[in-house]
Amino acid sequence: MNLRSENLKMVSKLAVVTAGMFCFGYALIPIYKHICEITGINILSVSERMVPGNGNVGAAAKLPANSQVDTTRTITVEFDANARGPWDFKPQKSSIQVHPGELATVMYEFQNVQNRRMAAQAIPSYAPHQAASHFNKLECFCFNQYTLEAGEKKQWPVSFVIDPKLSKDVTTITLSYTFFEVGGKTPAAPVAQLAPANGAGS
Structure with missing residues (x-):
């Protein structure tokens, strides 16, 4: 009888511990949200901004801190391509x-x-001109040199x-990008693109 009583007590204790762990798991969610509110950390909202869509890069890209x-505000970004050599570039x-x-x-x-x-390679x-220091590129083909075979086509972001x-x-x-052959003379930036006008209000 003593052994049976001890077993029942042990089972009861384990049941209480299991129920406590289960309740604690549910309690972690509001606790986590409360900690985020206090500290200002919101990992969930950051994750939502990393979801692919609307032309955005997916989870592999990281937003600046x-x-x-x-x-x-809405800013219009125009893209221009200049080839210095035998390239189809646009x-x-x-x-x-x-x-x-x-x-x-x-x-x-x-x-x-x-x-x-x-x-x-390309130079931007x-x-x-004042926009240069505020235009932060996270990924750009202008960071590297590339080799293309005769007739080869590529796409880069x-x-x-x-x-x-x-x-x-x-x-x-x-x-504006100028695409030029490595080993040749590096061309100057297009003169037309250095003129201030389209980008600044009066």
Whole structure:
């Protein structure tokens, strides 16, 4: 009888412990939310912003620290392509509209139209000039040199965030790339793209 009584007591204790652990698991959710509110950490909202869609890069891309999307402003970003050599080089979109702090991605298309292998690289320029320090590229083909075989086609992305600290006078930014053969003379940035006008208000 003593052994049976001890077994019943043990089973009762285990049942109580199991029930306690179950309740604790449910209690963790409001506790976690409360801690997030106190500390200002909100991992869930960051995760939601990483969901693919609306031209954004998915979970593999990371937003800059403390990035806040300013939905009260819309900036038109124009894309320009200049080839210095035998290249077919162009953006898939001529322009998009983004909010400051919003992550956006645009694809560029390349083709080596020569009958030989060629190595090339792109250099960017911005208009107005003041936008350069506020145009943060997270991924860009301009970071590296590339080799294309004769007739080979490629597509590469440009992922960027415009700093919300950019002057509110700037409503349009032109991002211009010059694609040139490595080993040749590096061309200067297109003169037309250095002129201030489209991007700054009066």
